[in-house]
Amino acid sequence: MDATDAQTACFEAGIKFGTLYHQFAGTPVSPASADSLARAMEEAIENQPYCESVTVDVLVEALEAELADSAADYTELTGRFVEVEMTIDYEGHEVRTRMDMQDGYPLMRVVDVDPES
Amino acid sequence: MDATDAQTACFEAGIKFGTLYHQFAGTPVSPASADSLARAMEEAIENQPYCESVTVDVLVEALEAELADSAADYTELTGRFVEVEMTIDYEGHEVRTRMDMQDGYPLMRVVDVDPES
Amino acid sequence: MDATDAQTACFEAGIKFGTLYHQFAGTPVSPASADSLARAMEEAIENQPYCESVTVDVLVEALEAELADSAADYTELTGRFVEVEMTIDYEGHEVRTRMDMQDGYPLMRVVDVDPES
């Protein structure tokens, strides 16, 4: 069957998460540069179609903890250091999504679909 | 409302497309290296959860046409040079997807959701 | 022979250019998001060792010209849309570098090495 609008909204939400993660993973990041990276990630993804809002939190405390055990003063961005909330609207179907660490992995998930179908 | 399994399947499909595109866009590519890049893209994405199969076609003729007008013998991978088919299976819900050029843009879309909901 | 310090300074400069270009190429970008992306690129690369300063100019006029011919309101970052100046200092050897478009290609080059060897 063709996708419903709610299904397409979920597909579009997934595209944005894959984009955000794989475009920016590996970026050199430090506590001092966390904020500019977060803003750039938000504004880059908000360019994409159907993307209502993106909030990126680069976790400065987690970066500081990583670097405390390190000879370096920066590291590479990975899922341990970032939390994301994103809202997609496709043809009136709003999908709220979230990425954060669950059981040691960055988990991308749909929080809410409204209306349901 | 919580996402249905079919909606989650579509979300997962979107993640794979965003990953594939933004991990590999920008890769130096030539007609001679098109095949190794396509295989790596397929096998990389097939590692991801719920991903049944990925077929990537790097379009050698489109590369050749681009390079015929160019002083260079390679270019950067972008949507003009790649077609993708992907099947996701999440909890028995199969989503077939496709990316190819439509009206001058690489369009990622859901072809079919089975069963419907 | 082992690399001289001036040669190592040039090697380090090249690493930063490859990083900057291939980390950020493909990022969705519009005139409105050009500035946040430029700041993130600068601060990300300045984290890397021996990097004294990075100045990134995302070319809003070039973006606007591209989008004027387009149905979309954003595009993907590529060398046509960015100019970079970077200064590396390795053990007192300063290397100034630049990337801009030359003959239709983004050319990364060493502008100056001081002292010479």
Add this chain to the structure above:
Amino acid sequence: MDATDAQTACFEAGIKFGTLYHQFAGTPVSPASADSLARAMEEAIENQPYCESVTVDVLVEALEAELADSAADYTELTGRFVEVEMTIDYEGHEVRTRMDMQDGYPLMRVVDVDPES
């Protein structure tokens, strides 16, 4: 002063390393997909100017060790899982380079410049 040919050769070598690392870091990788990824990395970078040869070794044993402690069956490519040798030739100046882990970090370095200047 302008860069010497040997310095430019080192700059070009650095570009290739930055490209290789930041294009492919973050790619989903497993022991089964290690080989296709390594071949694609080699052939992609060999497209770039002045690049004589690239050898990429994705470290299957290191991947297996990582995954043995994990609920996942793949991970993201990072410097812990890859060793690279690369030879650049710019105007008769050959630069041999290498990346591998040193003191817990992936270190990119010039092994040899021939002739010296």
